[in-house]
Amino acid sequence: MDCRSDEELYQLVQESKVHTIEGKVADYIPALAKADLSSLSVAMAFPDGSCYSAGDIETKSTLQSISKVIALALALLDNGEEYVFQRVGMEPTGDPFNSIIKLETIAPHKPLNPMINAGAIAVSSMIKGDGIEERLGRLIQLTELIIGEEGVGYNEEVAQSELETADLNRSMAYYLKQHSIIEEDVETVIELYTKQCAIELNCTGLAKVGLLLAMDGKHPATGEMILPPRVASICKTFMVTCGMYNASGEFAIRVGVPAKSGVSGGIMASVPQRCGIGIFGPALDDRGNSVAGWDLMEKMSKKYDLSMF
Ligand code: DON
Secondary structure, three states: OOEEEEEHHHHHHHHHHHHHHHHOOOOHHHHHHHOOOOOOEEEEEEOOOOEEEEEOOOOOEEEHHHHHHHHHHHHHHHHHHHHHHHOOOOOOOOOOOOOOOHHHHOOOOOOOOOOOOOHHHHHOOOOOOOOOOHHHHHHHHHHHHHHOOOOOOOOOOHHHHHHHOOOOHHHHHHHHHHHOOOOHHHHHHHHHHHHHHHHEEEEHHHHHHHHHHHHHOOOOOEEEEOOOOHHHHHHHHHHHHHHHHHHHHHHHHHHOOEEEEEEOEEEEEEOOEEEEEEEEEEOOOOOEEHHHHHHHHHHHHHHHOOOOO
């Protein structure tokens, strides 16, 4: 899919770019702190194969929490809905993505949803395969099928950097293990989860993931069902209710489309039956969402009447 640069999108990006100075890079993962704070780019992918873009859409960034959507899809394919939702809930938390507090205060002690770190760690532990590399490989393969391209990989430097600073995630994994939500070694699931977060795509790749979900799991070019519609529907629903963390309600009001953010500054959005959107803008607001990316989504939603509500 060739992505053509688009003048209208370029104008919107220029307007939103001024907001990058309001944000900060995620420096709790040291390797992410190297990102260019002032950058912002976007791609929109449509079912007819057309794609429009603005900014540097070729540079790859790590998915971080956006990977949680693809991991959830694979865990659902591997285990079925019943198994997954016995171990992870369906409710938004209103807390930051790395908060541990509700794990203890709710009963049973299962993570409230698969988009917070605790829930995503539980989901990663459900990905089947023999060893970390095979399980990660299956996730990468699914990503390649979704975007219809080979050559997806993960950034070892970012993964290593996060592994060295992931003690909060480790503590959640220990908690989950104590309560039999996960069974495997904490270090194994943390390594898998961290490498999964370091899978890299460019903006076009993100837009294509959004597009496949928008098309209910059907590949727009080949007509092949990559994901069952039910799985795509579950993913999109979590994107609406929990995809932008404790800003998901506000995002639903202001933008009105299923979307998932990550601390690398990515936003992957899915406009049902219409298009997929991929954005990278590493300057983050205090809730971990791309500050200029959010503004750009608001502008695009108004201009192209994207809200589904
Ligand atoms: O576990 C972490 O902290 C990161 N690998 C992913 C967090 C993330 O992207 C949250 N996003 N807003």
